[in-house]
């Protein structure tokens with residue numbers, strides 16, 4: 001995938017700040033991985049498709065049995081929608097997801113010899129596979145660096161001043177243009193993990209954050225009590241002082 005050029009050239013100090021953020025993430029976790037469990041490209045596509053609006057933990061719980069019983073597109077097809085539903089009934093939108101997983105398995109069997117195609121265009125043409133799912137798959141398998149912007153990546157990117165984009169596509173383009181090349185493949189995982197465990201939506205743990213001194217938002221979450229967000233008036237005051 002072509003690396004989008006930054007909208008405007010970054011000042012050296014900003015380049016250094018961004019590089020330092022990712023240096024620190026790398027120092028703490030050099031080889032971040034998806035928390036979704038999978039066996040091969042096919043099961044990765046299925047796991048990521050199932051994970052929309054669901055936690056990785058709930059998907060792993062469902063796929064542990066599912067992938068043991070139906071590890072290939074042929075087996076998934078034989079299971080059929082009604083056979084698949086009991087495995088994934090604990091996951092949100094399971095009826096639609098069952099329909100998509102069986103339909104995409106049929107396409108893989110009929111057009112791709114039972115293998116998941118590893119290019120964006122073919123992946124995104126599969127039922128239930130959008131840009132975000134394709135990005136996760138291609139990045140995870142090392143086919144191309146990509147940053148799938150979910151709610152965690154969106155929030156953390158804004159708080160860290162890496163993006164002002166209003167849509168996931170805008171945020172993705174900005175991140176791809178700003179993050180140093182050596183870190184691009186791993187950036188997606190670092191930002192998700194940071195959002196999931198430290199930079200939480202309501203109560204970010206700024207006191208434990210390894211990049212707090214590089215974060216323009218840390219003042220917004222100054223606390224009077226441990227971990228509680230600052231009041232709206234304090235946030236406003238802190239923002240204008242920053």
Ligand code: SF4
Pocket residue numbers: 159160198199200204205206209210211212213215216217218221
């Ligand atoms: S300092 Fe706070 S707001 Fe900034 S990235 Fe860290 S946890 Fe998030």
